[in-house]
């Protein structure tokens with residue numbers, strides 16, 4: 001194992017590989033990515049991998065838009081020989097009440113202002129887009145045709161291979177045990193396979209980011225929560241967009257492979273690091289889906305699993321340096337939507353480390369926003 | 383027999399030839415093979431393919447079979463239709 005590097009990235013999920021790729025692209029290849037298990041073993045390999053621009057905060061809208069622009073040309077940009085299974089058939093947001101429908105209207109105005117082609121549509125129009133929706137189970141809808149989905153494994157693989165080709169070093173099955181500091185500066189990272197001298201560390205450890213923060217004495221404002229998800233047998237293509245509801249707390253999409261993937265947020269979750277599968281989830285998920293998309297109830301379940309959301313106080317990511325420890329950067333707190341933001345995460349963190357001008361203004365996403373009390377909470381989450 | 387005709391994963395149609403190529407590319411654990419090529423992700427959930435794949439992995443890596451990590455077993459045991467689960471009694475109701 002190499003024993004020194006300019007930058008050490010902790011975490012081989014989509015954030016870690018995207019940051020590594022961008023550092024290399026900007027000319028810095030003296031970088032080591034450390035992953036305690038295999039790449040995409042955390043939330044990335046367990047996620048729904050939906051990408052949407054229909055958000056309630058301007059910041060989230062901007063990041064999603066920029067990321068989708070990247071995904072549209074990702075295969076070429078990353079020069080990937082595999083299949084990213086990029087599907088751009090939209091997200092259909094369904095509302096349950098008049099009030100929620102009004103919120104959609106407001107959000108669409110915000111989204112259109114920054115050039116996101118979302119539109120507020122009626123129930124009738126929604127039924128044209130997804131004919132198997134139960135008309136009695138929703139009120140109205142919003143639709144953005146350029147939202148979509150990618151395969152999270154191959155997307156991670158594509159960033160990884162591109163970064164590796166440019167000279168980035170990856171060590172999997174290598175867990176970070178501690179981070180040494182001296183005079184409030186990073187000096188060394190201690191792993192299960194040896195130690196690495198460095199002055200710059202990126203915490204991209206997803207569900208474990210709080211623990212990494214503790215290694216340098218920080219009490220980061222994030223916690224983790226198990227979110228469950230399931231997949232059905234594969235059938236012929238029958239549903240273009242992702243169907244999602246915030247009030248009914250679910251999402252459901254058909255992958256290019258043909259299987260349906262669906263998940264639910266539960267109101268009564270306990271923070272923690274377990275990723276168990278429960279019968280309660282299966283029970284509630286199957287009831288929700290047979291009500292709103294009755295035809296999907298005919299499909300057979302193949303597998304269920306869980307993964308960690310790493311949640312921040314305003315449900316937006318936390319990017320950048322901290323004032324307590326020099327050289328320590330955060331890419332954490334994605335709150336269940338860090339897959340779709342990965343292209344921006346990669347650019348921004350690399351630009352911060354290399355002191356380059358930012359591709360997009362993310363001044364509202366550094367950790368000091370919580371001290372300033374300057375936060376807008378993103379409510380459009382499942 | 384041609385290795386392209388020897389199927390190791392029936393659900394995802396992966397031949398011995400495909401498997402060997404993947405291992406040569408560096409996907410050398412069951413879970414990595416699963417993520418990149420859907421081996422063990424189909425309706426059988428690894429019940430048919432996992433032994434075959436692990437045996438090939440052991441040969442390729444030249445390590446004892448027992449040292450390899452098999453795929454995680456996850457619910458459910460059988461492929462029920464979602465609407466049957468929805469109609470079934472749940473744990474809370476049975477109390």
Ligand SMILES: Cc1cc2nc3c(=O)[nH]c(=O)nc-3n(C[C@H](O)[C@H](O)[C@H](O)COP(=O)(O)OP(=O)(O)OC[C@H]3O[C@@H](n4cnc5c(N)ncnc54)[C@H](O)[C@@H]3O)c2cc1C
Pocket residue numbers: 010011012013014015016034035036037038039040041042043044045046047048049050051174175176177204205206207208227228229263306307308309331332334335336337338339340341
């Ligand atoms: C059920 C579910 C559905 C989701 N659906 C979507 C969706 O549709 N769209 C979307 O955009 N997002 C979705 N998300 C969220 C998304 O998965 C995450 O935000 C994203 O994958 C985060 O990526 P990451 O690289 O930051 O973290 P992770 O993928 O969790 O990666 C962190 C990595 O760090 C490693 N690590 C941790 N500690 C250490 C250590 N000490 N040493 C070395 N390595 C370590 C872990 O093993 C892990 O691989 C979903 C999440 C879940 C759970």
